[in-house]
Amino acid sequence: MDIRRLRYFVAVAEEGHITRAAERLGIQQPPLSQQIRALETELDVQLFRRKPRGVEMTDAGRTLLADARRILSDVDGALARARRTARGEQGRIVVGFTSSAPFHPFVPRVIRRFRELYPRVSLVLEEGGTGDLVAALGAERLDAAFIRSPAPASEGIAVHPLLEEPMVAALPSGHPLAPKSRKKPLPLADLATEPFVFYRRASGPGLHDAIVGACHAAGFTPRTEQEAPRIVSTLNLVAAGLGVTLVPESLSDMRLAGVVYRPLAVKPRLTAPIRIACRAVDHSAAARHFVALARREGPSVTP
Amino acid sequence: MDIRRLRYFVAVAEEGHITRAAERLGIQQPPLSQQIRALETELDVQLFRRKPRGVEMTDAGRTLLADARRILSDVDGALARARRTARGEQGRIVVGFTSSAPFHPFVPRVIRRFRELYPRVSLVLEEGGTGDLVAALGAERLDAAFIRSPAPASEGIAVHPLLEEPMVAALPSGHPLAPKSRKKPLPLADLATEPFVFYRRASGPGLHDAIVGACHAAGFTPRTEQEAPRIVSTLNLVAAGLGVTLVPESLSDMRLAGVVYRPLAVKPRLTAPIRIACRAVDHSAAARHFVALARREGPSVTP
DNA sequence: AAAATTCATATGGAACAGATATGGATATAA
DNA sequence: TTATATCCATATCTGTTCCATATGAATTTT
Numbered sequence: 001m002d003i004r005r006l007r008y009f010v011a012v013a014e015e016g017h018i019t020r021a022a023e024r025l026g027i028q029q030p031p032l033s034q035q036i037r038a039l040e041t042e043l044d045v046q047l048f049r050r051k052p053r054g055v056e057m058t059d060a061g062r063t064l065l066a067d068a069r070r071i072l073s074d075v076d077g078a079l080a081r082a083r084r085t086a087r088g089e090q091g092r093i094v095v096g097f098t099s100s101a102p103f104h105p106f107v108p109r110v111i112r113r114f115r116e117l118y119p120r121v122s123l124v125l126e127e128g129g130t131g132d133l134v135a136a137l138g139a140e141r142l143d144a145a146f147i148r149s150p151a152p153a154s155e156g157i158a159v160h161p162l163l164e165e166p167m168v169a170a171l172p173s174g175h176p177l178a179p180k181s182r183k184k185p186l187p188l189a190d191l192a193t194e195p196f197v198f199y200r201r202a203s204g205p206g207l208h209d210a211i212v213g214a215c216h217a218a219g220f221t222p223r224t225e226q227e228a229p230r231i232v233s234t235l236n237l238v239a240a241g242l243g244v245t246l247v248p249e250s251l252s253d254m255r256l257a258g259v260v261y262r263p264l265a266v267k268p269r270l271t272a273p274i275r276i277a278c279r280a281v282d283h284s285a286a287a288r289h290f291v292a293l294a295r296r297e298g299p300s301v302t303p
Numbered sequence: 304m305d306i307r308r309l310r311y312f313v314a315v316a317e318e319g320h321i322t323r324a325a326e327r328l329g330i331q332q333p334p335l336s337q338q339i340r341a342l343e344t345e346l347d348v349q350l351f352r353r354k355p356r357g358v359e360m361t362d363a364g365r366t367l368l369a370d371a372r373r374i375l376s377d378v379d380g381a382l383a384r385a386r387r388t389a390r391g392e393q394g395r396i397v398v399g400f401t402s403s404a405p406f407h408p409f410v411p412r413v414i415r416r417f418r419e420l421y422p423r424v425s426l427v428l429e430e431g432g433t434g435d436l437v438a439a440l441g442a443e444r445l446d447a448a449f450i451r452s453p454a455p456a457s458e459g460i461a462v463h464p465l466l467e468e469p470m471v472a473a474l475p476s477g478h479p480l481a482p483k484s485r486k487k488p489l490p491l492a493d494l495a496t497e498p499f500v501f502y503r504r505a506s507g508p509g510l511h512d513a514i515v516g517a518c519h520a521a522g523f524t525p526r527t528e529q530e531a532p533r534i535v536s537t538l539n540l541v542a543a544g545l546g547v548t549l550v551p552e553s554l555s556d557m558r559l560a561g562v563v564y565r566p567l568a569v570k571p572r573l574t575a576p577i578r579i580a581c582r583a584v585d586h587s588a589a590a591r592h593f594v595a596l597a598r599r600e601g602p603s604v605t606p
Numbered sequence: 607a608a609a610a611t612t613c614a615t616a617t618g619g620a621a622c623a624g625a626t627a628t629g630g631a632t633a634t635a636a
Numbered sequence: 637t638t639a640t641a642t643c644c645a646t647a648t649c650t651g652t653t654c655c656a657t658a659t660g661a662a663t664t665t666t
Contacts, residue, residue, distance in 0.1 A: 001378055003304045019612060029656045033613065045384060045389040049586070050613060052663040059587050060389035067381030071374060075304055078370030079346060086363035131483040283352065284362050307623095322643060334624045336644065353644060355632035
């Protein structure tokens with residue numbers, strides 16, 4: 001059974017003439033007669049009754065015609081779908097992100113833009129710690145991930161910087177340093193004696209190390225009072241008055257009751273990056289599109 | 304695009320090896336490699352990544368695999384359906400009948416039996432006058448019809464006798480001839496002076512002519528008092544006391560209030576036939592099966 | 607009765623599928 | 637590390653299939 005024969009059959013069925021169908025198909029009449037006969041022999045079914053003025057479909061022919069039309073359009077659809085998938089215009093990608101990433105407006109913007117550009121690609125989002133995300137990338141359970149940590153030395157994983165945002169201090173609202181002209185940058189050294197609330201290093205080593213490093217540069221080692229599994233949880237602990245912490249500026253969009261944010265005065269400027277991680281040789285065209293889009297949109301939002 | 308290539312593709316996708324798939328398909332490895340490559344070239348899509356230990360599907364390949372499986376099973380189904388239709392095991396036939404036919408248990412029995420034997424053939428029933436039925440047969444709107452009239456001289460229509468049943472007299476229950484030992488045959492001449500209710504000749508000339516002929520043989524011409532469009536309606540008129548009539552015995556199964564049936568004493572025996580009409584050269588295998596079944600079952604019910 | 611239309615058959619050439627032989631790359635084993 | 641095995645790709649050849657041209661047969665139309 002050959003798709004070509006089905007197309008020939010449909011043409012003959014629709015024209016009611018072998019000769020006319022041959023014209024439409026761009027071939028001569030004798031080979032078309034042969035093909036129809038071959039199809040009938042293959043099925044052991046008479047599809048047409050030969051008449052002096054053309055051919056007439058049998059019941060079996062009518063049955064096959066309906067099926068053949070459906071099959072042909074299904075084949076065309078399948079080819080189109082395969083091509084679209086290869087071009088990355090169709091399919092499914094899974095994108096991971098660390099808990100703090102979606103607070104920066106850049107991340108939801110990229111996602112929204114991708115959905116507009118590639119409406120046939122279903123985009124699944126998944127939250128996780130940096131380590132989990134990178135592992136999932138390697139295991140092909142994820143196609144890309146927004147992370148804040150620096151490149152984890154994982155084989156075959158590429159990490160591209162997207163943007164940097166300043167860190168700010170998060171203080172309990174009753175804290176002595178809180179009300180003092182909030183706009184004025186707070187010297188990091190002022191927090192030397194404060195208890196710190198940390199995001200668990202295992203979940204996001206990059207942010208953690210950056211904070212500790214900055215404190216060392218300012219001349220002190222931060223005293224860890226509490227650890228929280230998610231960056232949002234650290235803010236809840238700050239709100240409860242258990243300590244202070246430093247968070248990426250975009251987190252301050254979350255106006256949590258009991259938390260006050262202040263910009264930092266620290267040299268060199270303390271920033272938190274947003275990066276995108278993906279497999280170095282990525283096979284999913286849709287995933288490549290996603291990463292490319294993020295890298296293209298990245299610079300335009302750097303403050 | 305060739306169905307064979309799709310089958311090859313599915314085999315390779317399922318095995319994950321070109322060599323193993325070639326074994327399964329009963330061909331050698333090189334031509335299979337060529338076919339897969341040809342398919343990729345045709346689609347302009349990479350379907351597999353060649354690895355030293357086999358091949359690995361791409362996203363596009365996975366997309367195509369799902370489609371290909373569906374298409375292949377659809378093709379198989381289409382072939383099976385075409386073959387079944389050719390064998391008359393699938394399809395649709397329309398069977399007509401005159402209003403009086405279904406009263407004889409033979410007709411519903413044939414229909415029931417056909418439905419059992421050919422469950423995939425949908426059987427549509429249509430009632431009509433003999434003339435309409437024969438015309439519909441010629442116009443291919445009908446595939447067979449149960450009629451009572453003799454062969455209408457219509458070109459290309461074959462009529463086969465199925466069975467004969469005796470005629471009985473239908474009298475109003477208050478009629479003087481009604482109560483007289485109902486089992487005893489009634490001489491037709493006794494009805495010579497009675498007003499007759501007739502089934503319209505145009506709708507069923509066979510029955511009409513048979514009755515009038517029998518009356519003539521008995522020495523009188525029946526006086527037509529009323530005509531009714533359907534044979535059942537004549538019985539309603541008899542019940543209303545407007546006259547008497549003769550009906551096929553099977554009609555007496557309908558125990559209509561106000562109507563009494565009596566067997567007839569008449570030489571030669573007055574009978575009503577049931578026949579089946581169909582196209583002489585019928586192209587529908589299912590229709591041929593139906594007619595053959597009716598003719599086969601017919602003799603077994605002749606009383 | 608002749609012409610026209612349409613499908614079937616015959617024959618030759620081009621394209622294609624499949625077989626065998628062989629090469630190249632990578633993983634596995636010694 | 638070297639050797640072997642595995643697996644896919646390439647090259648060449650053969651048989652089949654598909655299509656074109658030429659022609660025949662049957663039926664309808666002029």
